[in-house]
Structure formats: C-alpha cells, structure tokens
Amino acid sequence: MAQTSHGVGGLTYDAKKRPWPAEFNVLLALVILVGLFELIGRIFLGDSFLFNTRPNVDAIFNEQRLQIIILQVSIVGIIAIGVTQVIICGGIDLSSGSVVGATAMIAMSFAQVATVNGNPNPKAMFLAYGWTDLPVIVPLFVAVACGLIAGLVNGLLIAYTRIPPFIATLGMMVTARGIAKWWSKGEPISFPTEGFAAIGKGLMPVIIFISLAILFQLILTYTKYGKHCYAIGSNEDAARMSGIKIANHKVLVYVIAGILASLAAVVLCSKNLTAQSGMGVMYELDAIAMAVIGGVSLSGGRGSIIGTVIGSLIFGVIISGFTFLRLDAYYQEMVKGVIIVGAVVLDQWRQRRRAIGA
Amino acid sequence: MSDIVLKTENLTKHYGGVHALQEANFELRKGEHVAIMGDNGAGKSTFVRQITGVEQRTDGKIWFDGKEVNFSGPIEAREAGIETVFQNLALADDLDVPSNLFLGREKVLFNLGPFSILDRKAMRKATEAALVRTAVKIPNLSSTIRHMSGGQRQCVAIARTATFASKLIIMDEPTAALGVQETAQVENIIRTLKENGEPLILVSHNMRQVFDLVDRIVVFRRGKIVANLRKQDTDGNDIVAYITGAKTGQAELQAA
Numbered sequence: 001m002a003q004t005s006h007g008v009g010g011l012t013y014d015a016k017k018r019p020w021p022a023e024f025n026v027l028l029a030l031v032i033l034v035g036l037f038e039l040i041g042r043i044f045l046g047d048s049f050l051f052n053t054r055p056n057v058d059a060i061f062n063e064q065r066l067q068i069i070i071l072q073v074s075i076v077g078i079i080a081i082g083v084t085q086v087i088i089c090g091g092i093d094l095s096s097g098s099v100v101g102a103t104a105m106i107a108m109s110f111a112q113v114a115t116v117n118g119n120p121n122p123k124a125m126f127l128a129y130g131w132t133d134l135p136v137i138v139p140l141f142v143a144v145a146c147g148l149i150a151g152l153v154n155g156l157l158i159a160y161t162r163i164p165p166f167i168a169t170l171g172m173m174v175t176a177r178g179i180a181k182w183w184s185k186g187e188p189i190s191f192p193t194e195g196f197a198a199i200g201k202g203l204m205p206v207i208i209f210i211s212l213a214i215l216f217q218l219i220l221t222y223t224k225y226g227k228h229c230y231a232i233g234s235n236e237d238a239a240r241m242s243g244i245k246i247a248n249h250k251v252l253v254y255v256i257a258g259i260l261a262s263l264a265a266v267v268l269c270s271k272n273l274t275a276q277s278g279m280g281v282m283y284e285l286d287a288i289a290m291a292v293i294g295g296v297s298l299s300g301g302r303g304s305i306i307g308t309v310i311g312s313l314i315f316g317v318i319i320s321g322f323t324f325l326r327l328d329a330y331y332q333e334m335v336k337g338v339i340i341v342g343a344v345v346l347d348q349w350r351q352r353r354r355a356i357g358a
Numbered sequence: 359m360s361d362i363v364l365k366t367e368n369l370t371k372h373y374g375g376v377h378a379l380q381e382a383n384f385e386l387r388k389g390e391h392v393a394i395m396g397d398n399g400a401g402k403s404t405f406v407r408q409i410t411g412v413e414q415r416t417d418g419k420i421w422f423d424g425k426e427v428n429f430s431g432p433i434e435a436r437e438a439g440i441e442t443v444f445q446n447l448a449l450a451d452d453l454d455v456p457s458n459l460f461l462g463r464e465k466v467l468f469n470l471g472p473f474s475i476l477d478r479k480a481m482r483k484a485t486e487a488a489l490v491r492t493a494v495k496i497p498n499l500s501s502t503i504r505h506m507s508g509g510q511r512q513c514v515a516i517a518r519t520a521t522f523a524s525k526l527i528i529m530d531e532p533t534a535a536l537g538v539q540e541t542a543q544v545e546n547i548i549r550t551l552k553e554n555g556e557p558l559i560l561v562s563h564n565m566r567q568v569f570d571l572v573d574r575i576v577v578f579r580r581g582k583i584v585a586n587l588r589k590q591d592t593d594g595n596d597i598v599a600y601i602t603g604a605k606t607g608q609a610e611l612q613a614a
Contacts, residue, residue, distance in 0.1 A: 224473070235450045
C-alpha cells in the first residue's frame, strides 16, 4: 500500500502520509513518561521506577508499584469510560463525581450488616426496617438505578430542553452532591456485608475496569450505537439528516455514563468499606482529563476507549512517579492541571494543522 | 403518467409576505436530467426544499413515482427514494467512507436494538460496488472524510445517493466549491448516472456545465418558472436573457 494511486481528476493518495492513529501518540507519551521517571530515579535517587531493585523479591518489574498505579486509576477509569463516549458524542459530563458520592451513600446503606462484634450495627441506616444483611444484588441494583436516574435526567435535559451539556450536568453535579450529604445527614455509612466488600477487594477494581473497557471499546467500534456516537459528535446536522434519532441516542449516552459512574461508586465504597458524602469529589475532572490525555477530542467525533485507558495510565504514572520522586502531593495537583490544559492545547493544535491541510 | 418520476402542480411557498415560489409546474421523466437555473433568490433552492420535505409548501401538489406525496421531513423523502446532495455536505468528518454511505441505515449482523452489531464487510462491499457504479475513485475507503479533498467529499456524497436504489437524485450546486479537476470528476459521475438512466435534478449556476450535462433547462425568476427549454432549442444567451428578465413570459417546450 506504499505506492501512490491516482484517481480521476488527479486525486492522489499516499498511504505513507496517512496520519498515525492518535492512540499511538498517547502510548508513545506513556513510554516517554515512564522512561523519564526511570531516568530521573536512576540519576538522582539511585533507584528504579519500573524495575525491581529489592534483592529479597524475585521479580523483573516493581510489581507493587505497577499494581498501585493501575489500582489507583481503575475506579476513576470506569467513570472515564462513560465520559469518553459522552465526549465522543459531542457532550460533556460534569456530574459523574457527585453521582459517585450519592450512589456510594445510597447503595452502601442497602449493603450493611446487622451486627458488628455482637452488637447492633451503630451505623446501619435501615436497621429499624430490618433491611440489613441483604444479598449483594440489592445494593448493586440500587446503585445502577441511581446512576440510571442521574443519567436519565442529564440526558432528557440535554436532548429535549436543548440546554448545553455543561449546564445540565453542572446542575446534576451540585444536586447529586447535595443528595449525598442529605442521605445520612453527613454521617459516613460503614460496615458492608462480606459479599458487597468482595466487589472492590484486591485487584477486583482493575479486573472490572479492564472488562468494562474492553466491552465499551467493542461497542464503540462494532455497534450501531458506537457508530452513531462518532457521527453525532463529528456532525450533528449530518447525523440528523441521515435519520439518526439524536435525542434518543443522547439520552442513552448519558444514561450509560451515569450507570458507569454508579458502578465506580460501588467499587469505590466496597474497596474502602465505607461510604462518605465527600466521595468522588473532582473525579469528573480526573475522568475528563484521562479521556483528553488519551486523545479524545473535546469537540467530539474523535477518540477511543483504548486511548482513554492509556490516558488513565499516564495519569497513574504521573501520580505514582511524583510519589516515587518524593515530591509533595501539592505539586501533583499543579502538574495535573498543566497536563490537562496541555492535552487540550495539543488537540486544538492538531486540529488546526489538519484544517490547514498539512 | 407512467414515465413521469416527479410532477409538481402549482407548487407555492410563502415566507410570511415573501412569495418565494409561485405556482411552479414541473415534470421530470424517467432517465431525464434537468437543470434548474436562476439568479440568487429566484426560488431554486426553495423549490428543492419543498420537494425534499425540508420545508412544508404553502400550496400545490407533488406527485412522485406515480403517487401524490406529502413528505413531513427529509428522511421521509429519502425513504421514498429522493436522494439529495446538499450544498453543505451532510457528511460526518470523522467517519470513513462506508460509515458515511450507510449512516442511519447501517447493515446489521445481529439485531440488538441500538447495540446491533454492524456488518462491516457487507457495507464495505456495497460501498465498493457503489463507487464502481458511479465511477468514483477514492483511493482508501478506510480513511476518514476529514482527510479528503473537497472533490472527494462531494464524490462520497454523490456515491451515497447512488448506493441506495434511489428513484431521483437532486444536486444543489454540487461543484460550487470545487476546483477545475474536482469539478470534472463530479461531472463525470453525473454522466455515469445519465448512462445508468437515473433521473437527476441539477441546481447550477454554471452555464457550460448545464449545457454539457442535462437534457432540459428550467429557469426560475422571482419565484416563478419563466422558461422550460430543451437544450437543443436554446443557447447560453437565451438562458441568460431569461435569468436576467430581458426575456419574459413562459417559454414552453414545443410538443415533440
């Protein structure tokens, strides 16, 4: 395919000039970043970022660090999967972090045990009703329902009142956080059943994240739903003229994003064995950042779940790398901000270069 | 009226007090290519919008394919078999050629509602067939529309109309934004459509193009059809006279 083919009217196409898939650039950035931390570590700390340096452990890589990196990002990563398809469809979802908070509170209150150390559970919300020691399916169902309702409200507002997604989901962000605080009057909800606690145990968050990522990568690539996401994001008018039911599709997109946020909430509060009203603060921005770093265009139509997964790893590597270099957490936040803006600037620059036809 | 594909009777459109289209009577026969010409604001695009259901007419009747029709929207018109290539191309920039051709009517392997699995192979094959039929050459089907020239995009838009068994193709200034070579390619496609006997309405400002491609020329002026002439019965000066209003009155076809 290296040769140039000619069409009628002098149309030419050179396969060599075809741009790389965006994911490749992101992967390259990840590799460079890891290399950078490795180099700095070797020079200044005499320690390796990536490889095992402890003599008493028989491993090539520093498995502990790698596990922490991926475990760290997998919960926000689940949200980022939902956010990615929203952004590809030309929207934005600012509510996911608050939906995590509200869902964690509500779902956890249906996952509590009746007795702790022989005494009645002091934190049980529904002890009086006897709604304790419920099978794990109940809190799971409640969580999905919470995410579904939040997403449905977002989607209906955006599709039918035509208000910008930014505003609709901002409203949900504030409201859902309010619900999270109101639910138990600010009290944390703790002592989940063993079944519920198993969801977020060990590397389960990673397994859930990767499974969902694969599922949604396939959905976006091989189904009508995915194709229409890209179509609406790249040219909504064209999509409408082609007979795609834009409103229905948008509602579905936000519902899926809401459900994914609620699943992240389940994993999060199961992993922490407690739910607090402040859970998930800023998660929406971290999730958007993962998507944007992963090459998802904020103007819609471009990006992939694979890109977002790599973006989330970049995110994790940065946080872990800063800890490795023993830098303050304050710097992490600052650099995170710079990276998010940098990724958007890069995207804009890429687009403009494309528009010029370079 | 067996060989009449499209017929309008007293088609009228008012925008408030503006009479954009007045009592247009128009006929298109099978395999016929007709050009619609006229100055800006003469009613050409208004006429097209009434036929394709983009707007609702104030008065008049439309017959298409032997039946009287009332399209409530462009999608209905498309489902009936009227394919339109709009001035502003209705393509999704970030999708490849087959995805654009089949946008909104994808071929499906397993029907799972919105999550239906796409039959990508079949769509690719059908795309190749459509491109062959319209003699459109796109070197790489899997590159996105964003990476294509204006001419290639226009070709994709036209190929889309030919992919589905359309009964009428309408093109609204398909070469207005194109260079010389790209225009030539689009014109070649139109010739191919003519050979295949597909009826076409071409809205154009380009006199040479019109005389090269079509059988009949209809001139609009101030919302009215002022001339309906076979190509061999007229010439450029004549048409210009009708467009500018130097010549007035309804010039009708001589009964053949």
